Amino acid sequence: xxxxxIGGTSAIAVATIKQFAKKDLEVxxxxxxxxxxxxxxxxxxxxxxxxxxxxxxxxxxxxxQEQLFEKIIQDFGNFDVAFxxxxxxxxxxxxxxxxxxxxxxxxINFISAATLSSIFAEYFEKRNSGIxxxxxxxxxxRGRKSNYIYGSAKGGLSIFLQGxxxxxxxxxxxxxxxxxxxxxxxxxxxxxxxPLFSSSEIVGKHIFxxxxxxxxxxxxxxFWRIVMFIVMHIPEAIFKKMNL
Amino acid sequence: xxxxxxxxxxxxxxxxxxxINYSWINEAPDLATVIGNVLPxxxxxxxxxxxxxxxxxxxxxxxxxxxxxVDWDKGVLRAEAGVSLDEILKLIxxxxxxxxVTPGTKFVTLGGAxxxxxxxxxxxxxxxxxxxxxxxxxxRSTNERLxxxxxxxxxLFRATIGGLGxxxxxxxxxxxxxxxxxxxxxxxxxxxxxxNDFFEINDFANLTNDFTVSWIDCTSTGTRSxxxxxxxxxxxxxxxxxxxxxxxxxxxxxxxxxxxxxxNLFNVLYYQKQFDKKLNSLIHYEPFFYPLDxxxxxxxxxxxxxxxQYQFVLPFNxxxxxxxxxxxxxxxxxxxxxxxxxxxxGNIKSPGMLSFPRPGITLAIDFRMTxxxxxxxxxxxxxxxxxxxxxxxxxxxxxxxGSDFMHFYPEVKEFSKYIDPKFSSSFWRRVNN
Ligand SMILES: Cc1cc2nc3c(=O)[nH]c(=O)nc-3n(C[C@H](O)[C@H](O)[C@H](O)COP(=O)(O)OP(=O)(O)OC[C@H]3O[C@@H](n4cnc5c(N)ncnc54)[C@H](O)[C@@H]3O)c2cc1C
Ligand SMILES: NC(=O)c1ccc[n+]([C@@H]2O[C@H](COP(=O)([O-])OP(=O)(O)OC[C@H]3O[C@@H](n4cnc5c(N)ncnc54)[C@H](OP(=O)(O)O)[C@@H]3O)[C@@H](O)[C@H]2O)c1
Numbered sequence: 001x002x003x004x005x006i007g008g009t010s011a012i013a014v015a016t017i018k019q020f021a022k023k024d025l026e027v028x029x030x031x032x033x034x035x036x037x038x039x040x041x042x043x044x045x046x047x048x049x050x051x052x053x054x055x056x057x058x059x060x061x062x063x064x065q066e067q068l069f070e071k072i073i074q075d076f077g078n079f080d081v082a083f084x085x086x087x088x089x090x091x092x093x094x095x096x097x098x099x100x101x102x103x104x105x106x107x108i109n110f111i112s113a114a115t116l117s118s119i120f121a122e123y124f125e126k127r128n129s130g131i132x133x134x135x136x137x138x139x140x141x142r143g144r145k146s147n148y149i150y151g152s153a154k155g156g157l158s159i160f161l162q163g164x165x166x167x168x169x170x171x172x173x174x175x176x177x178x179x180x181x182x183x184x185x186x187x188x189x190x191x192x193x194x195p196l197f198s199s200s201e202i203v204g205k206h207i208f209x210x211x212x213x214x215x216x217x218x219x220x221x222x223f224w225r226i227v228m229f230i231v232m233h234i235p236e237a238i239f240k241k242m243n244l
Numbered sequence: 245x246x247x248x249x250x251x252x253x254x255x256x257x258x259x260x261x262x263x264i265n266y267s268w269i270n271e272a273p274d275l276a277t278v279i280g281n282v283l284p285x286x287x288x289x290x291x292x293x294x295x296x297x298x299x300x301x302x303x304x305x306x307x308x309x310x311x312x313x314v315d316w317d318k319g320v321l322r323a324e325a326g327v328s329l330d331e332i333l334k335l336i337x338x339x340x341x342x343x344x345v346t347p348g349t350k351f352v353t354l355g356g357a358x359x360x361x362x363x364x365x366x367x368x369x370x371x372x373x374x375x376x377x378x379x380x381x382x383x384r385s386t387n388e389r390l391x392x393x394x395x396x397x398x399x400l401f402r403a404t405i406g407g408l409g410x411x412x413x414x415x416x417x418x419x420x421x422x423x424x425x426x427x428x429x430x431x432x433x434x435x436x437x438x439x440n441d442f443f444e445i446n447d448f449a450n451l452t453n454d455f456t457v458s459w460i461d462c463t464s465t466g467t468r469s470x471x472x473x474x475x476x477x478x479x480x481x482x483x484x485x486x487x488x489x490x491x492x493x494x495x496x497x498x499x500x501x502x503x504x505x506x507x508n509l510f511n512v513l514y515y516q517k518q519f520d521k522k523l524n525s526l527i528h529y530e531p532f533f534y535p536l537d538x539x540x541x542x543x544x545x546x547x548x549x550x551x552x553q554y555q556f557v558l559p560f561n562x563x564x565x566x567x568x569x570x571x572x573x574x575x576x577x578x579x580x581x582x583x584x585x586x587x588x589x590g591n592i593k594s595p596g597m598l599s600f601p602r603p604g605i606t607l608a609i610d611f612r613m614t615x616x617x618x619x620x621x622x623x624x625x626x627x628x629x630x631x632x633x634x635x636x637x638x639x640x641x642x643x644x645x646g647s648d649f650m651h652f653y654p655e656v657k658e659f660s661k662y663i664d665p666k667f668s669s670s671f672w673r674r675v676n677n
Binding site: 040043189 | 267268307314
């Protein structure tokens with residue numbers, strides 16, 4: 001199987017790739033930092049025996065995404081699965097009154113991931129096969145005061161993918177929305193951990209299963225589906241006063 | 245970031261510690277610009293204050309968790325210093341390798357294992373962890389990165405092994421692995437009724453077994469005093485090779501926290517009549533080496549005041565008599581836990597300057613922290629240890645006096661030359677006070 005991972009140095013992505021590597025795998029990691037890509041490449045090779053290819057690329061730059069796609073086809077060839085894993089979690093308080101910063105966050109986490117999804121979807125549609133798996137977040141299920149900037153971007157992305165899935169149903173293309181809960185990874189390095197956190201390894205296993213089973217929407221780990229079901233059913237009149 | 249930065253014994257409680265995460269090996273924090281002093285932190289499995297930096301900065305290295313390279317033909321692994329022994333075992337056991345030396349928990353980092361030059365049940369055959377380190381990279385506060393080995397920067401190499409995190413940050417290390425034919429241990433458990441019997445069994449068992457250790461019951465008195473169970477074993481010559489990936493259950497969901505395996509063995513060997521004196525069993529290495537890892541956070545069982553693990557080594561020469569006296573005192577104090585761990589170290593020398601293990605008898609005992617009573621009692625034990633030329637293990641210490649430390653480790657004078665001036669720890673300030 002050939003897998004392209006955009007955001008290939010993300011801890012969650014790496015854990016997922018290690019699961020895939022138990023089978024026959026060729027993988028390309030694309031991300032923004034070469035040294036990090038090198039570290040991750042070696043780590044995956046030692047852990048699994050699979051040697052990833054790597055590209056350094058400004059992945060969230062919308063103007064360069066078509067070029068990126070061409071380069072992938074040129075150097076790596078056709079592929080079966082595209083996995084979009086990158087994202088940034090801002091400290092919301094720092095950017096609340098900074099329109100440029102807010103725009104940047106929305107642009108990375110929503111727009112650039114949506115445009116890239118479109119490019120991959122079109123490619124798979126032409127081939128009438130392929131899987132596009134994209135990480136959004138449970139934070140996109142309901143706006144909360146502590147992170148609605150990030151949350152709205154991820155929520156927008158979830159809806160975008162939902163529409164894409166609807167459009168492509170009946171074709172050979174699978175669109176998977178992955179919604180992790182709280183994950184212990186560099187993204188949350190500065191957040192003190194509580195028992196709701198899962199390790200990247202556990203989350204990677206669940207994502208691997210979701211992709212194998214071609215799920216539509218996967219909460220990872222699964223208990224988040226219940227948590228978010230409850231969160232989404234709290235009446236707004238009460239919810240707006242809550243401290244979440 | 246972890247939720248709290250404390251030591252395993254939860255005593256002493258540190259004052260505010262700033263935390264810097266160091267996760268990408270090429271993107272080290274600029275230590276020179278940090279205000280105050282710094283100390284690397286692994287997984288906080290040290291019992292005392294050697295992993296704490298009260299009112300200073302901790303550099304959390306547990307995010308340095310990538311493998312770098314492996315040579316399966318030579319059995320050599322290079323990994324970043326925050327990789328845990330647990331991760332290493334998951335990688336190497338299925339390939340037919342094990343750690344040359346492992347402590348009694350696999351939840352320690354490579355960097356932490358080197359900085360305390362940890363020992364295991366095979367000290368008599370393999371020496372310490374540091375004996376199997378080929379080389380490592382040391383990041384100093386000047387931002388210099390130095391490769392240290394037996395042939396390059398030898399002095400820093402020797403100072404950093406057992407160097408308590410004071411010489412700089414180990415960013416990666418290369419270790420030699422130990423070949424195994426199975427992940428099962430051919431184990432034997434024998435009960436003994438007194439210390440003399442222990443020594444008799446031990447002399448023989450150390451010849452034929454790679455791994456030896458024993459538990460003694462320090463609550464029994466009179467004729468039962470010094471009774472215990474001797475455990476020994478070797479990796480089986482053939483069998484499956486798998487690492488255990490079961491997740492532990494956190495305390496307090498499971499109530500018996502002390503070493504379940506050993507308590508069970510006590511029940512079987514002492515109270516069930518059908519077993520006479522010994523039990524042979526083929527068991528996975530997991531319960532054999534890491535019985536305590538089956539219950540996460542078992543240190544919580546001691547409550548918020550925490551506990552102290554007291555570990556010392558006494559030279560063979562007249563150590564037996566001192567040991568008897570110490571055990572009698574512990575027994576009368578009523579302060580210690582049911583089981584304590586007793587083993588002997590062999591004479592393989594570690595490259596580490598400040599290494600704790602040396603030939604002799606070593607005992608490790610948990611004491612509930614009850615304040616002055618516990619501290620005074622331990623000070624009285626220090627005197628016996630000193631008198632018999634023993635030493636105390638810094639990785640587990642939170643209370644020995646500075647003068648005792650200097651007395652135990654005269655190498656400190658030489659060691660001090662290699663300390664990074666930006667580095668310090670709660671332990672280091674305490675013993676230099
Ligand atoms: C259940 C249990 C059983 C144990 N059994 C044994 C045993 O059998 N034998 C034994 O010897 N010990 C034993 N220990 C003690 C433990 O092995 C050591 O304290 C070990 O060093 C802890 O490693 P850590 O990664 O948690 O490091 P920490 O406790 O976080 O730090 C330990 C020291 O390492 C330094 N350090 C950490 N990372 C780095 C780095 N990257 N570069 C430089 N310095 C660094 C720290 O500054 C500190 O001085 C046991 C502990 C427990 C909890
Ligand atoms: N951790 C959680 O609790 C959690 C919860 C829900 C959803 N998620 C989502 O899960 C995904 C993976 O996150 P993670 O937890 O694995 O965190 P991570 O390890 O920090 O990964 C984040 C990834 O995004 C990349 N990235 C950072 N800035 C970028 C930019 N400006 N443009 C493009 N890429 C950029 C990073 O590359 P560099 O490393 O090179 O910077 C890295 O590969 C993200 O989409 C995240 O939003 C995480």
